[in-house]
Amino acid sequence: MTTAPAREPAQRKGRPRDERIDTEITSAALEELSEGGFERFTVEAVAARAGVAKTTVYRRFPTREDLVLGALLRLNDDLPAPPPPGPVRERLIAVLQAVRSRATNSSRGRLLMQSVGEGLHSPELAEMVHARVLAPRRQVLRDVIADGIASGELRSDLDPDALIPVLVGPMFYLGAWKCVASAPKVSVEAIVDTVLVGLLPLRP
Amino acid sequence: MTTAPAREPAQRKGRPRDERIDTEITSAALEELSEGGFERFTVEAVAARAGVAKTTVYRRFPTREDLVLGALLRLNDDLPAPPPPGPVRERLIAVLQAVRSRATNSSRGRLLMQSVGEGLHSPELAEMVHARVLAPRRQVLRDVIADGIASGELRSDLDPDALIPVLVGPMFYLGAWKCVASAPKVSVEAIVDTVLVGLLPLRP
Amino acid sequence: MTTAPAREPAQRKGRPRDERIDTEITSAALEELSEGGFERFTVEAVAARAGVAKTTVYRRFPTREDLVLGALLRLNDDLPAPPPPGPVRERLIAVLQAVRSRATNSSRGRLLMQSVGEGLHSPELAEMVHARVLAPRRQVLRDVIADGIASGELRSDLDPDALIPVLVGPMFYLGAWKCVASAPKVSVEAIVDTVLVGLLPLRP
Amino acid sequence: MTTAPAREPAQRKGRPRDERIDTEITSAALEELSEGGFERFTVEAVAARAGVAKTTVYRRFPTREDLVLGALLRLNDDLPAPPPPGPVRERLIAVLQAVRSRATNSSRGRLLMQSVGEGLHSPELAEMVHARVLAPRRQVLRDVIADGIASGELRSDLDPDALIPVLVGPMFYLGAWKCVASAPKVSVEAIVDTVLVGLLPLRP
DNA sequence: GAATAACCGAGACGGTACGTCTAGTCTTGTG
DNA sequence: CACAAGACTAGACGTACCGTCTCGGTTATTC
Numbered sequence: 001m002t003t004a005p006a007r008e009p010a011q012r013k014g015r016p017r018d019e020r021i022d023t024e025i026t027s028a029a030l031e032e033l034s035e036g037g038f039e040r041f042t043v044e045a046v047a048a049r050a051g052v053a054k055t056t057v058y059r060r061f062p063t064r065e066d067l068v069l070g071a072l073l074r075l076n077d078d079l080p081a082p083p084p085p086g087p088v089r090e091r092l093i094a095v096l097q098a099v100r101s102r103a104t105n106s107s108r109g110r111l112l113m114q115s116v117g118e119g120l121h122s123p124e125l126a127e128m129v130h131a132r133v134l135a136p137r138r139q140v141l142r143d144v145i146a147d148g149i150a151s152g153e154l155r156s157d158l159d160p161d162a163l164i165p166v167l168v169g170p171m172f173y174l175g176a177w178k179c180v181a182s183a184p185k186v187s188v189e190a191i192v193d194t195v196l197v198g199l200l201p202l203r204p
Numbered sequence: 205m206t207t208a209p210a211r212e213p214a215q216r217k218g219r220p221r222d223e224r225i226d227t228e229i230t231s232a233a234l235e236e237l238s239e240g241g242f243e244r245f246t247v248e249a250v251a252a253r254a255g256v257a258k259t260t261v262y263r264r265f266p267t268r269e270d271l272v273l274g275a276l277l278r279l280n281d282d283l284p285a286p287p288p289p290g291p292v293r294e295r296l297i298a299v300l301q302a303v304r305s306r307a308t309n310s311s312r313g314r315l316l317m318q319s320v321g322e323g324l325h326s327p328e329l330a331e332m333v334h335a336r337v338l339a340p341r342r343q344v345l346r347d348v349i350a351d352g353i354a355s356g357e358l359r360s361d362l363d364p365d366a367l368i369p370v371l372v373g374p375m376f377y378l379g380a381w382k383c384v385a386s387a388p389k390v391s392v393e394a395i396v397d398t399v400l401v402g403l404l405p406l407r408p
Numbered sequence: 409m410t411t412a413p414a415r416e417p418a419q420r421k422g423r424p425r426d427e428r429i430d431t432e433i434t435s436a437a438l439e440e441l442s443e444g445g446f447e448r449f450t451v452e453a454v455a456a457r458a459g460v461a462k463t464t465v466y467r468r469f470p471t472r473e474d475l476v477l478g479a480l481l482r483l484n485d486d487l488p489a490p491p492p493p494g495p496v497r498e499r500l501i502a503v504l505q506a507v508r509s510r511a512t513n514s515s516r517g518r519l520l521m522q523s524v525g526e527g528l529h530s531p532e533l534a535e536m537v538h539a540r541v542l543a544p545r546r547q548v549l550r551d552v553i554a555d556g557i558a559s560g561e562l563r564s565d566l567d568p569d570a571l572i573p574v575l576v577g578p579m580f581y582l583g584a585w586k587c588v589a590s591a592p593k594v595s596v597e598a599i600v601d602t603v604l605v606g607l608l609p610l611r612p
Numbered sequence: 613m614t615t616a617p618a619r620e621p622a623q624r625k626g627r628p629r630d631e632r633i634d635t636e637i638t639s640a641a642l643e644e645l646s647e648g649g650f651e652r653f654t655v656e657a658v659a660a661r662a663g664v665a666k667t668t669v670y671r672r673f674p675t676r677e678d679l680v681l682g683a684l685l686r687l688n689d690d691l692p693a694p695p696p697p698g699p700v701r702e703r704l705i706a707v708l709q710a711v712r713s714r715a716t717n718s719s720r721g722r723l724l725m726q727s728v729g730e731g732l733h734s735p736e737l738a739e740m741v742h743a744r745v746l747a748p749r750r751q752v753l754r755d756v757i758a759d760g761i762a763s764g765e766l767r768s769d770l771d772p773d774a775l776i777p778v779l780v781g782p783m784f785y786l787g788a789w790k791c792v793a794s795a796p797k798v799s800v801e802a803i804v805d806t807v808l809v810g811l812l813p814l815r816p
Numbered sequence: 817g818a819a820t821a822a823c824c825g826a827g828a829c830g831g832t833a834c835g836t837c838t839a840g841t842c843t844t845g846t847g
Numbered sequence: 848c849a850c851a852a853g854a855c856t857a858g859a860c861g862t863a864c865c866g867t868c869t870c871g872g873t874t875a876t877t878c
Contacts, residue, residue: 015847015849037325039242044838053851054840064839110324116380117321120314121241123384130384148403155405161388162398169373176320180327180334184365194366198402199352201359218827219869225829248859257830262861422822423874429824445733447650452864461825466866518732524788525729528722529649531792538792556811563813569796570806577781584728588735588742592773602774606810607760609767626853627843633855656833665856670835 017060024050025057029071034107038118043067069125072115075108075133082140088148089196095141096171097188103175113175138164166195221264228254229261233275238311242322247271273329276319279312279337286344292352293400299345300375301392307379317379342368370399425468432458433465437479442515446526451475477533480523483516483541490548496556497604503549504579505596511583521583546572574603629672636662637669641683646719650730655679681737684727687720687745694752700760701808707753708783709800715787725787750776778807 028050033041043064047054061067080102083094102109112133119126145163148154170191177183232254237245247268251258265271284306287298306313316337323330349367352358374395381387436458441449451472455462469475488510491502510517520541527534553571556562578599585591640662645653655676659666673679692714695706714721724745731738757775760766782803789795 017849021850037322039322039325042838043840053853055842055852056850058840059849062840114321114324117318118241118243119380119384120318120382121243126380126382126384127386130381131386135386152405154403155401158398158403159390159394162390162394163403165374165377165390166370166395166398169375169377170369171373172376173369173373176323176330177334178324178330180323180330182331182335182339186363186366186369190363190366191370194362194370195399196403197359198404199358199362199367199400200402201356216827217825217871219829221828246859247861258861259831259863260829263828267861421820421876423824423876425823445730447730447733450864451866461827462866463826463868464824467823470866472865522729522732525726526649526651527788527792528726528790529651534788534790534792535794538789539794543794560813562811563809566806566811567798567802570798570802571811573782573785573798574778574803574806577783577785578777579781580784581777581781584731584738585742586732586738588731588738590739590743590747594771594774594777598771598774599778602770602778603807604811605767606812607766607770607775607808608810609764624853625845625851627845627855629854630843654833655835665858666835667837667857668855671854675835 021050021052021056022060025052025060025067026070026074029067030074030108030111033068033071034111037111037114038068041068065122065125069128072111072125072129073132075112076136078108079136080140082143088144088151088153089192091144091147092141092167092192092196093188095144096167096192099137099168099171100174100188103171104178109175110178113172116172138168141167167192225254225256225260226264229256229264229271230274230278233271234278234312234315237272237275238315241315241318242272245272269326269329273332276315276329276333277336279316280340282312283340284344286347292348292355292357293396295348295351296345296371296400297392297396299348300371300396303341303372303375304378304392307375308382313379314382317376320376342372345371371396429458429460429464430468433460433468433475434478434482437475438482438516438519441476441479442519445519445522446476449476473530473533477536480519480533480537481540483520484544486516487544488548490551496552496559496561497600499552499555500549500575500600500604501596503552504575504600507545507576507579508582508596511579512586517583518586521580524580546576549575575600633662633664633668634672637664637672637679638682638686641679642686642720642723645680645683646723649723649726650680653680677734677737681740684723684737684741685744687724688748690720691748692752694755700756700763700765701804703756703759704753704779704804704808705800707756708779708804711749711780711783712786712800715783716790721787722790725784728784750780753779779804 025046029041029046032046032049041064043057044054046067047057050057057067061070080095080098083091085091103113112129115125115129115133119129141164142160145154145158145160149156149158171188174186174188174191229250233245233250236250236253245268247261248258250271251261254261261271265274284299284302287295289295303313307317308314316333319329319333319337323333345368346364349358349362349364353360353362375392378390378392378395433454437449437454440454440457449472451465452462454475455465458465465475469478488503488506491499493499511521520537523533523537523541527537549572550568553562553566553568557564557566579596582594582596582599637658641653641658644658644661653676655669656666658679659669662669669679673682692707692710695703697703715725716722724741727737727741727745731741753776754772757766757770757772761768761770783800786798786800786803
């Protein structure tokens with residue numbers, strides 16, 4: 001199963017594929033996914049939205065799942081920019097604020113979160129999302145942490161791999177509370193400060 | 205426990221509904237959801253598995269969504285037991301280990317995680333899951349935190365509402381890494397210790 | 409299978425059936441049949457129209473077919489009156505005109521015709537319709553023929569059994585042409601005159 | 613001047629319909645109708661019998677009624693042959709005997725009769741049956757009558773439109789008596805002779 | 817004056833078919 | 848070859864009736 005159209009060897013034979021159609025299809029698929037979620041996602045709707053025959057979609061993405069993968073790759077189109085230099089606390093807040101804001105407000109952010117959940121029933125999807133979509137985003141945070149350790153603002157014995165879940169996990173958790181009335185409101189600052197200081201009583 | 209429409213007022217008119225069928229339907233639905241996820245979830249399969257006519261399902265759950273809600277309520281059938289007394293660190297690890305283990309291993313745990321993602325496109329689902337399924341589980345953690353504060357093991361100025369995302373969020377994040385080869389392996393102990401101590405350098 | 413509720417032996421025990429309900433059910437059934445034909449005929453609609461529970465219908469008419477039979481019997485409520493005395497030609501025209509007019513205009517007449525067709529797939533229905541509904545109507549025509557033979561207006565060697573199909577059959581045939589644009593218009597008088605005179609050239 | 617006619621092959625766009633499937637569907641539908649009548653007629657059974665998906669049926673016949681019409685057209689597959697030359701009485705008997713025999717014995721004949729009755733509640737069905745199915749059959753009889761008039765065997769002032777109901781109507785009437793025990797048995801010969809001679813006493 | 821037995825309204829229940837929709841494959845014709 | 852268009856199989860969707868059943872409550876006759 002190819003998750004994206006790959007035809008390296010120069011030019012085969014016959015009529016070449018229209019590359020604009022590739023992007024039109026994945027764009028349409030991404031919009032459909034963002035609007036209706038995985039359940040309402042329909043190959044026919046994608047083809048219609050892209051103004052393309054169903055065959056043309058299936059030629060590139062043999063199955064619905066492949067089309068989903070192809071669409072999700074387009075989430076990398078707008079990667080967040082790294083935060084400006086400054087105190088590590090502010091930089092962490094900026095990064096996580098962006099994560100949280102996207103997850104709460106933009107349909108693409110919600111889609112990304114939903115993809116993580118969906119991946120639990122589709123290892124292939126999970127692998128792809130984590131390796132191709134989430135990894136680049138993690139790197140931004142990893143850099144901020146490394147900078148903080150280098151500047152002495154953070155403990156030097158920290159393991160970034162253990163730290164990323166601690167920082168990003170709460171954002172996912174809060175994102176899932178979107179528009180849930182019964183959920184308490186917690187600010188990103190409160191989270192970051194809690195993590196920075198730790199839970200143990202301060203030693204005098 | 206009846207997951208579907210309660211009809212308190214004595215006995216209305218007509219033949220009363222067979223309550224055993226209620227549970228058989230929701231059980232079947234829960235199993236179907238656990239095994240195949242939301243996408244492959246089919247009312248007909250639920251009816252067949254419950255040994256019941258399709259109409260009997262639709263009488264209780266007018267739409268597929270309603271049936272999903274009814275099934276997810278059954279997740280409360282096996283709430284985790286509170287951890288035994290002991291040092292707060294060990295109790296936290298025990299609670300979170302259970303969350304992580306369930307999320308990783310049991311099909312119901314995966315289903316619960318997926319429901320959170322699915323809720324992003326269905327406010328009704330989100331509200332229900334958070335209020336009826338997640339709330340009771342949060343309470344266990346909240347109690348452990350309260351005990352820790354009372355015993356002086358934790359800082360007394362902690363806000364549990366800010367703390368719960370910090371502790372539970374990472375579990376969700378790790379749970380989503382299940383069977384993702386490219387994901388780093390992080391132990392629950394490492395997470396808890398990181399959170400307990402905090403990120404700032406220790407003041408001498 | 410009882411085609412009508414018959415409980416002769418005085419009064420058994422328990423609450424007696426409400427006889428008004430019998431007629432309300434058959435009336436409702438007859439109207440439903442007249443309006444929608446056999447295909448759209450629904451026990452539930454009959455019960456609703458009669459303002460009665462489905463059980464109450466099924467107690468009297470164990471099956472849909474029985475209900476149809478019970479309803480068709482009500483067609484005998486308005487039997488045509490015998491024609492006034494006069495020349496046999498005018499009397500025949502009057503009788504057949506009534507048959508044709510009913511079959512063309514009234515919904516009950518159409519229903520009766522349709523019942524004949526339906527009887528081809530349901531011997532029980534056919535037997536009932538012919539013995540209970542059509543027989544009384546045939547008798548009117550039979551009397552007119554007998555009077556005509558007695559008065560010398562008709563040939564004395566006529567077999568009424570062969571004659572009735574010759575006279576009534578065309579009415580059915582014409583009735584079936586109702587609102588069929590491509591069908592030629594033929595008057596009842598023309599039919600009767602054709603039959604009276606015969607097809608052979610007049611012998612000098 | 614009319615617009616230029618488009619080329620007939622015109623092979624529109626997309627994959628053309630498999631014409632064999634058309635006939636398989638209508639054949640299956642005709643058999644189902646013949647066996648079970650209109651009431652038991654089921655689109656699903658037709659699809660199953662034709663070995664075809666339900667959607668394939670609905671693509672051609674958007675509704676059950678349309679499928680019925682399509683099936684009834686197939687009744688024209690076996691039109692009766694005109695009778696051999698001979699005396700007009702024998703030719704009439706032959707034609708009508710065939711009508712009666714078919715109506716009594718063959719399932720298709722019964723179906724045709726039932727369609728006439730059904731047409732009373734469906735103008736479209738009535739129009740189709742009369743124009744496309746019955747018209748060709750009437751023509752055979754009309755020819756025999758015309759031959760009889762030409763040869764002087766029949767009165768020259770006969771109106772075939774008035775005559776056809778007189779001859780065919782009784783066949784329908786007798787056909788409806790099939791397997792009705794209480795119905796008198798009348799032969800086709802008796803009918804024809806009665807019509808030929810007429811009802812009035814012979815003038816000396 | 818109960819006790820009994822059948823009636824009646826209401827609706828649950830297992831089925832079957834409806835007509836619609838989508839997935840994924842295939843078969844045309846055209847560029 | 849690519850592409851548009853649409854036929855095709857397969858199967859789930861949610862609805863409507865069928866005929867059966869189980870309730871609560873209502874009459875009449877019988878003991």
